[in-house]
Amino acid sequence: MRSCSPTLSPLLGALLCAVGASAAPLPPDASYRPLPAAPFDQVKADDEAQKTEVMQRQRNLLEERFDLSDQPIPNILMSGGRKPVQGGVRVKLPTGLSWDSLANMSPDEIRERGVLPKGLMPLPHVKQATGGQVFPDEEIDEIARQEQRNLRRFDVDFDLPDQFTPEFPAPIFLTTHPELGDVSRGQLVTIKNYYELFVGILTPVQLEGMRLLLTPFPQEEFNQTEDRKSADQSLGVACLDCHANFHTNGAFHQTPDVRPQAARFRLDTVSLRGLFNQQIHGSKRSLRSVEDFTQFEQRTAYFNGDQVSAQRKGVNLPNRFDQVPMMAQMQNIIDFPPAPKLDPTGHLNPAKATPEELAGEQVFMGKGRCSSCHIPETAFMDNNMHDLQLERFYKVGQTQNGLVMLPDGPIKTLTLRGIKDSPPYLHDGRLLTLADTVEYFNLVLGLKLSQPEKDNLVAYLLTL
Amino acid sequence: MTRSIWIWLGALPAFACASLAQNADQGKPAPGNPAGSPADTREVAPGVPALGQANVADRAFIRAATLGGRAEVQFGKLAETKASSEAVKNFGRQMARDHGAATDRLFSLAGRLSVALPPDQLDPEHKILRSRLDAEDGIKFNKDYIDAQIGDHQKTAQLFEYEIGSGQDAQLKAFASDQLPVIFEHLRMARVLSDALAIQMMAAASPPQK
Numbered sequence: 001m002r003s004c005s006p007t008l009s010p011l012l013g014a015l016l017c018a019v020g021a022s023a024a025p026l027p028p029d030a031s032y033r034p035l036p037a038a039p040f041d042q043v044k045a046d047d048e049a050q051k052t053e054v055m056q057r058q059r060n061l062l063e064e065r066f067d068l069s070d071q072p073i074p075n076i077l078m079s080g081g082r083k084p085v086q087g088g089v090r091v092k093l094p095t096g097l098s099w100d101s102l103a104n105m106s107p108d109e110i111r112e113r114g115v116l117p118k119g120l121m122p123l124p125h126v127k128q129a130t131g132g133q134v135f136p137d138e139e140i141d142e143i144a145r146q147e148q149r150n151l152r153r154f155d156v157d158f159d160l161p162d163q164f165t166p167e168f169p170a171p172i173f174l175t176t177h178p179e180l181g182d183v184s185r186g187q188l189v190t191i192k193n194y195y196e197l198f199v200g201i202l203t204p205v206q207l208e209g210m211r212l213l214l215t216p217f218p219q220e221e222f223n224q225t226e227d228r229k230s231a232d233q234s235l236g237v238a239c240l241d242c243h244a245n246f247h248t249n250g251a252f253h254q255t256p257d258v259r260p261q262a263a264r265f266r267l268d269t270v271s272l273r274g275l276f277n278q279q280i281h282g283s284k285r286s287l288r289s290v291e292d293f294t295q296f297e298q299r300t301a302y303f304n305g306d307q308v309s310a311q312r313k314g315v316n317l318p319n320r321f322d323q324v325p326m327m328a329q330m331q332n333i334i335d336f337p338p339a340p341k342l343d344p345t346g347h348l349n350p351a352k353a354t355p356e357e358l359a360g361e362q363v364f365m366g367k368g369r370c371s372s373c374h375i376p377e378t379a380f381m382d383n384n385m386h387d388l389q390l391e392r393f394y395k396v397g398q399t400q401n402g403l404v405m406l407p408d409g410p411i412k413t414l415t416l417r418g419i420k421d422s423p424p425y426l427h428d429g430r431l432l433t434l435a436d437t438v439e440y441f442n443l444v445l446g447l448k449l450s451q452p453e454k455d456n457l458v459a460y461l462l463t464l
Numbered sequence: 465m466t467r468s469i470w471i472w473l474g475a476l477p478a479f480a481c482a483s484l485a486q487n488a489d490q491g492k493p494a495p496g497n498p499a500g501s502p503a504d505t506r507e508v509a510p511g512v513p514a515l516g517q518a519n520v521a522d523r524a525f526i527r528a529a530t531l532g533g534r535a536e537v538q539f540g541k542l543a544e545t546k547a548s549s550e551a552v553k554n555f556g557r558q559m560a561r562d563h564g565a566a567t568d569r570l571f572s573l574a575g576r577l578s579v580a581l582p583p584d585q586l587d588p589e590h591k592i593l594r595s596r597l598d599a600e601d602g603i604k605f606n607k608d609y610i611d612a613q614i615g616d617h618q619k620t621a622q623l624f625e626y627e628i629g630s631g632q633d634a635q636l637k638a639f640a641s642d643q644l645p646v647i648f649e650h651l652r653m654a655r656v657l658s659d660a661l662a663i664q665m666m667a668a669a670s671p672p673q674k
Contacts, residue, residue, distance in 0.1 A: 024528070024531070024587050024588070024589050026528070026619060026622055026623055026626065027521070027524040027525075027528070027623075027626060029520075029521065029626075029630060030622060030623075030626040030630075034500070034520075034630075036499035036500075037499060037500055037501060037502045037503070037519065037520070038498065038499060038501055038502060038503040038505075039503060042498070042503055043498045043499045045510060046498035046501075046507070046510050046511035047498055047511060048510075049509070049510030049511050050495055050498070050509075050510060050511035050512070053495070054495050057489050057494070057495070060489050061489070124494075127494075127495060127497075128494055128629065129494060129495065129496045129497045129500070129629050129630070130497040130499075227499065259622075260622060260625045260626040260629050260630065261625075261626075261629030261630060262625040262626070262628040262629030263625050263629075395645055395648075396645065396648045397621070397644040397645035397646075397647065397648040397649075398641075398644075398645055399493075399494075399628055399641040399644065400490060401489070401490075401494050402493070402494030402495075402628065402629070404625050404628060404644060
């Protein structure tokens with residue numbers, strides 16, 4: 001680094017010195033993905049040998065944070081009728097404390113004493129330093145069966161127990177055909193079956209959009225270069241590999257919008273149902289249309305925010321005025337599942353709802369303050385981002401399983417329509433059940449709900 | 465009193481860790497991406513580098529953290545003597561102590577890793593800052609020192625997160641994890657001070673009402 005020359009005139013010297021000639025920047029690979037430092041066969045051997053320990057370490061973290069037992073709610077199934085909904089609060093409490101005693105402490109006291117339940121804190125990726133897309137076994141197995149394409153990584157597997165993910169395959173409801181109901185015929189839609197399933201139901205534009213959404217393209221971990229976590233040189237990943245059947249299969253990734261690597265929070269796949277009413281897309285960036293989102297995610301090797309790395313691996317650039325709108329047209333006709341107890345304005349029909357559900361709606365609209373952001377009339381969204389400021393309750397900067405606990409910042413309000421179909425909850429999937437979600441907001445918003453109020457709120461949420 | 469502050473701050477990571485300590489894994493850093501370790505890295509188990517080896521990220525971290533830490537100590541001592549406000553003097557004293565202790569620990573880790581430290585002089589950016597602060601006093605000095613501290617702690621926080629995510633040596637990564645909450649606390653203190661100093665400057669600049 002050149003030092004500022006003493007022979008320059010003071011003013012000129014000061015100008016040169018002030019602007020960049022002297023700055024000491026952070027290392028470039030704090031932002032830009034570095035090339036691998038070791039050959040592929042060695043990295044793969046190391047990753048494979050470490051995999052058991054990596055999975056066990058994440059399992060230990062999950063068991064420390066949550067009760068992972070199988071506790072289905074009786075008489076409730078997800079909208080496809082294939083999977084129960086898990087009930088009960090799963091976040092474990094620190095010794096000697098109850099949810100009520102926590103609710104009566106101030107955020108400062110909880111933070112100073114370090115007693116915020118760990119299950120409410122940001123949830124690490126199964127291997128934070130590597131990150132990347134991780135698919136559940138159901139998806140891996142079905143894609144292998146239909147397409148002979150391998151979505152398994154050699155370094156990590158999916159970490160959450162199966163009962164906490166959405167039903168698979170998920171039902172598909174079309175806004176263009178409410179009379180038909182679930183058009184999936186119980187199948188996972190892939191490039192191998194979409195045409196025979198949907199010709200005659202969809203338009204040519206929608207069929208082409210679907211085809212593109214089902215076509216694999218190179219991605220950060222699934223590609224043909226040596227910088228990959230797939231055993232074979234992979235064709236890549238398709239949009240619907242995570243957004244299976246236009247819903248979510250629980251696959252997770254990391255936010256593209258943060259660096260360095262240790263600061264990148266986990267992202268649970270969001271459902272594509274109801275996109276037609278959403279005005280912002282992406283948890284933090286508030287992309288204004290699904291066209292923008294579709295195009296942009298192709299540009300950056302799927303969710304990594306690094307167009308340089310994507311370029312090296314073979315970026316797909318669907319054209320903005322032809323292919324992208326068709327993909328968007330298909331995404332924009334995916335409906336929420338039926339909610340027979342709701343009237344057209346998004347409120348419970350008293351003739352169809354139970355007393356508990358109606359009481360829950362009262363909490364939702366009143367003491368719970370849920371409807372401030374989750375507005376029933378607009379699909380339980382407000383098309384805004386909000387900062388819940390959970391960092392009031394914990395000391396920023398601790399590291400857990402490689403993830404630094406940082407403030408989440410403003411995150412998009414997510415819809416609650418069909419919410420029982422898409423566990424786990426929150427942008428990173430840290431809340432396993434709806435009961436956990438109620439406890440979280442009870443603390444974060446200082447609501448001091450009673451147990452009957454909490455139970456009724458859950459009953460109400462199950463009707464949406 | 466200053467000694468007990470130092471002890472309290474030194475124990476801060478321990479307090480933070482104690483409440484998380486039920487999971488024994490949290491004592492050791494999370495596994496890294498093997499793609500970040502050079503081909504000739506010695507391993508104690510597959511994918512687990514033996515201690516005492518620094519990868520590129522470790523080396524960049526040691527260099528930047530050493531330069532930054534030394535600057536913190538030097539500027540902290542300058543503020544302790546020269547600041548015109550007790551709050552800024554105390555802040556400077558705390559920076560000199562905290563960063564002095566941390567830098568000592570970093571030096572011994574670097575020695576074990578056989579990584580040479582950069583020469584003991586200010587980097588160009590901090591040289592310029594030093595000459596500017598030397599020419600200032602009173603509230604202007606206070607504000608410029610604290611504002612520079614905000615920028616320095618922001619960069620330091622990112623640098624330590626970089627080491628946690630990309631570093632290879634387990635002890636260096638653990639050091640970074642331990643120190644990071646302290647860095648964020650310093651940043652918080654500096655931001656609070658900066659806001660208060662801005663109000664003071666405004667009050668000092670407006671003429672008194674007659």
